[in-house]
Amino acid sequence: xxxxxxxxxxxxxxxxxxxxxxxxxxxxxxxxxxxxxxxxxxxxxxxxxxxxxxxxxxxxxxxxxxxxxxxxxxxxxxxxxxxxxxxxxxxxxxxxxxxxxxxxxxxxxxxxxxxxxxxxxxxxxxxxxxxxxxxxxxxxxxxxxxxxxxxxxxxxxxxxxxxxxxxxxxxxxxxxxxxxxxxxxxxxxxxxxxxxxxxxxxxxxxxxxxxxxxxxxxxxxxxxxxxxxxxxxxxxxxxxxxxxxxxxxxxxxxxxxxxxxxxxxxxxxxxxxxxxxxxxxxx
Amino acid sequence: xxxxxxxxxxxxxxxxxxxxxxxxxxxxxxxxxxxxxxxxxxxxxxxxxxxxxxxxxxxxxxxxxxxxxxxxxxxxxxxxxxxxxxxxxxxxxxxxxxxxxxxxxxxxxxxxxxxxxxxxxxxxxxxxxxxxxxxxxxxxxxxxxxxxxxxxxxxxxxxxxxxxxxxxxxxxxxxxxxxxxxxxxxxxxxxxxxxxxxxxxxxxxxxxxxxxxxxxxxxxxxxxxxxxxxxxxxxxxxxxxxxxxxxxxxxxxxxxxxxxxxxxxxxxxxxxxxxxxxxxxxx
Numbered sequence: 001x002x003x004x005x006x007x008x009x010x011x012x013x014x015x016x017x018x019x020x021x022x023x024x025x026x027x028x029x030x031x032x033x034x035x036x037x038x039x040x041x042x043x044x045x046x047x048x049x050x051x052x053x054x055x056x057x058x059x060x061x062x063x064x065x066x067x068x069x070x071x072x073x074x075x076x077x078x079x080x081x082x083x084x085x086x087x088x089x090x091x092x093x094x095x096x097x098x099x100x101x102x103x104x105x106x107x108x109x110x111x112x113x114x115x116x117x118x119x120x121x122x123x124x125x126x127x128x129x130x131x132x133x134x135x136x137x138x139x140x141x142x143x144x145x146x147x148x149x150x151x152x153x154x155x156x157x158x159x160x161x162x163x164x165x166x167x168x169x170x171x172x173x174x175x176x177x178x179x180x181x182x183x184x185x186x187x188x189x190x191x192x193x194x195x196x197x198x199x200x201x202x203x204x205x206x207x208x209x210x211x212x213x214x215x216x217x218x219x220x221x222x223x224x225x226x227x228x229x230x231x232x233x234x235x236x237x238x239x240x241x242x243x244x245x246x247x248x249x250x251x252x253x254x255x256x257x258x259x260x261x262x263x264x265x266x267x268x269x270x271x272x273x274x275x276x277x278x279x280x281x282x283x
Numbered sequence: 284x285x286x287x288x289x290x291x292x293x294x295x296x297x298x299x300x301x302x303x304x305x306x307x308x309x310x311x312x313x314x315x316x317x318x319x320x321x322x323x324x325x326x327x328x329x330x331x332x333x334x335x336x337x338x339x340x341x342x343x344x345x346x347x348x349x350x351x352x353x354x355x356x357x358x359x360x361x362x363x364x365x366x367x368x369x370x371x372x373x374x375x376x377x378x379x380x381x382x383x384x385x386x387x388x389x390x391x392x393x394x395x396x397x398x399x400x401x402x403x404x405x406x407x408x409x410x411x412x413x414x415x416x417x418x419x420x421x422x423x424x425x426x427x428x429x430x431x432x433x434x435x436x437x438x439x440x441x442x443x444x445x446x447x448x449x450x451x452x453x454x455x456x457x458x459x460x461x462x463x464x465x466x467x468x469x470x471x472x473x474x475x476x477x478x479x480x481x482x483x484x485x486x487x488x489x490x491x492x493x494x495x496x497x498x499x500x501x502x503x504x505x506x507x508x509x510x511x512x513x514x515x516x517x518x519x520x521x522x523x524x525x526x527x528x529x530x531x532x533x534x535x536x537x538x539x540x541x542x543x544x545x546x547x548x549x550x551x552x553x554x555x556x557x558x559x560x561x562x563x564x565x566x
Binding site for chain 2: 263
């Protein structure tokens with residue numbers, strides 16, 4: 001067994017995560033970023049983008065299930081879904097498990113992320129040929145700017161951290177285009193970093209969403225071992241005033257597909273915001 | 284800002300955790316183990332025992348609150364509580380927040396852990412002089428062997444990993460002494476490692492508890508950034524048959540003290556076992 005370790009030091013949180021690796025399987029410099037694939041001893045394959053851990057075979061289910069199912073079961077009847085980012089295709093796969101979804105567009109700027117996922121995370125890409133899926137490679141900011149008004153039910157922003165290519169996916173201008181593109185009852189969800197160590201970012205994100213016209217907000221924490229602090233979150237924002245603690249609980253309890261993490265009970269649990277986060281997000 | 288990092292490589296999980304540190308504040312070799320204290324840039328102080336991260340100022344609340352409040356609100360009326368291990372005194376502090384608790388004994392084998400905690404984590408030790416508290420330094424295995432039958436309501440095993448000094452706190456012989464010492468309605472809770480990467484250990488632990496006479500079991504996951512995978516658990520075992528999903532929810536919702544993580548809602552959420560854990564624990 002190798003004693004080689006891959007470490008990622010997170011400057012913002014003052015913490016690090018590491019995995020024991022056996023070898024580098026691949027590396028490509030795309031027009032946007034450097035993508036590396038490592039083989040680990042215990043976590044399957046690992047995708048690293050510009051030095052940041054993105055996905056492992058073993059623990060990506062937390063993130064992909066929470067990014068997809070929590071918002072989809074919060075929306076009354078999601079038919080048209082757009083994923084901005086999400087190039088590893090894991091969120092798309094989870095979205096397409098919902099029989100009511102009629103169209104799911106995945107728009108990631110970097111085709112190489114998807115090519116690497118197809119090769120090293122084929123299970124995440126198993127729904128890419130679903131007739132309801134459109135996998136495109138384009139600028140997500142431009143895509144939302146050009147989207148027809150009131151044409152989308154749920155927008156999932158499955159982005160990297162708010163530096164580099166994804167920086168423009170965390171500001172008011174982008175969220176305004178999302179707000180316009182959503183139908184009445186529409187919901188936006190954004191991955192929103194660590195609720196322990198990056199609460200300032202969550203607060204800023206919610207502020208930018210509010211300034212863009214979104215009305216109600218809910219931040220749902222969940223475990224994500226390979227991300228800073230191992231505790232992550234997504235933030236749901238609603239186009240109109242509504243109670244985001246209410247979701248289609250009966251439908252979630254009777255979901256016609258298997259999961260590893262998400263259940264109706266887990267969803268309810270994630271709605272129970274811990275006091276430290278309530279205080280930190282107080283406006 | 285320093286660029287010095289403390290890393291802990293977890294052999295069993297193939298993952299690592301690290302913190303950015305500025306300097307080592309202290310180090311002592313006790314008769315049982317080596318204890319180091321580091322100052323970090325973002326996590327307050329860090330206690331390391333035999334190379335394993337034990338406590339940081341910033342994130343210990345997850346563990347201490349879940350180890351104390353979940354089991355205490357599951358018991359009908361806990362008056363006499365024994366903590367085996369727990370030398371940093373954080374669990375003791377949380378236990379003593381419950382007005383109904385009349386006696387709380389903390390029995391850790393290593394006095395030096397408590398001496399270091401008093402110096403570098405004084406907030407965790409703020410209840411050590413509570414008249415209801417007994418802080419003793421002795422062998423927890425012997426303590427339970429000598430405990431009067433049916434004299435304790437709740438036993439909290441707040442131990443290090445099942446290697447070294449704590450190895451004897453994870454087996455049937457120890458749990459038999461706990462079972463005998465518990466009153467009718469009594470509950471045992473044990474820290475039970477990562478529900479993602481150390482499920483075999485949880486299964487073995489529950490097996491040993493069952494062989495010792497305990498009847499029902501519930502494993503509650505919670506975030507714990509500084510422990511392997513950042514996702515941790517405690518396992519509650521009952522002396523007699525009962526539904527461990529039932530707890531004093533109204534009391535928990537009206538708890539007369541502040542917390543950072545634990546609430547009645549968080550407790551309910553932790554009872555919603557994720558499907559991957561249900562499958563892994565299937566007997």
